Amino acid sequence: MPTLKDLAKKASVSVTTASYAVNGSSLITKETREKVLKAAKEIGYRPNGMAKNLKKQKTETIGLFLSGFTGPFFTSMMEGIHEVVMSRGYEMVVCASVDRHRLLIEKNVDGAIILNYHMDDELLTELASEKLPMVVLDRELDHQHICNITLPNQAGTKAVVDYLNSKNHTHLGFMAGSEESYDGEMRLKGFLDRARELDIPFNRDHLIRADFTEKSGYDAMHTYLNKNEIYPTAFLCANDEMAMGAINAIKDHGLKVPEDIAVTGFDNLSISKYFNPPLTTVHVPKKQWGIHAAETLFDMLGKKENIQTSDLGVELIPRDSV
Secondary structure: OOOHHHHHHHHOOOHHHHHHHHOOOOOOOHHHHHHHHHHHHHHOOOOOHHHHHHHHOOOOEEEEEEOOOOOOHHHHHHHHHHHHHHHOOOEEEEEEOOOOOHHHHOOOOOEEEEEOOOOOHHHHHHHOEOOEOEEEOOOOOOOOOEEEOOOOHHHHHHHHHHHHHHOOOOOEEEEEOOOOOHHHHHHHHHHHHHHHHOOOOOOHHHEEEOOOOHHHHHHHHHHHHHHOOOOOOEEEEOOHHHHHHHHHHHHHOOOOOOOOOEEEOOEOOHHHHHOOOOOEEEEOOHHHHHHHHHHHHHHHHOOOOOOOOOOOOOEEEOOOOO
8 A cells, every 4th residue: 555655756745745735734835735636646545544533633433322223213313313424524433332332431433422321421421521522312411511412202291191181091001111211211200290280190000111122012011911900091102112012912912902902102113103003102303303413413523602402392193093
């Protein structure tokens, strides 16, 4: 592979001048730069990207840190982030880890977007700095170099409770996910708060926990129905996948949806409208969430003052499962 010394020889300039040319320095003339770049093309010279970024003290890479890749929810969000990152001339690395990830610890990215409940608040607040700004999507942290962009989870489940109440459902159950999930717990909180406001009694025996997958939703509802002869007329589920699993378990117990038990989801996955029955759910603007997160991070990298984070809206989508 041709070296910088080979390029300098080909262009008949010093090594220093060749270096200035390929790095876009204003210390040399336009004619000299063009001559060096032409020579670089002729001999196939490529600058060492790692050394170039080290000199600039930038990696030109954004890190997206997830708790895992299970389920279709992340696809649209990642698409939104990727579009912004590519438009800014950066690269994106996506990492899934249940523990500290070395790319973040060693600060091998210029900025980070976090959707990983396995990462402790203390770790993030310790690492966040002017040189490593962060956008967190799964918690609320008070830190100069961290922006919080969370979904209006409580508004979503409150809208579902209102809808079920309008359909005369006053005996409700809830299928939650892991207690470690910020989004899941905020959805549960919205449900509990709205039920209390409407004087809808809630028995904690009808709070089921799964892990956000369709299989876990099926297993949790199957176990619940085996143990209970009296059950709510409607179950709110903290995401669509668990709702689909719950519906299949209800059917396998010889019950009908929504005649015996109505079921709602959250996220509005593309498959939810094709499910049997089509799933009543809450639409989340997943791609816009990713776009907003990435644009905010680049505002932080550009040291923009008074960064504003806009509210993301959710929308109830009524279908045949209620």
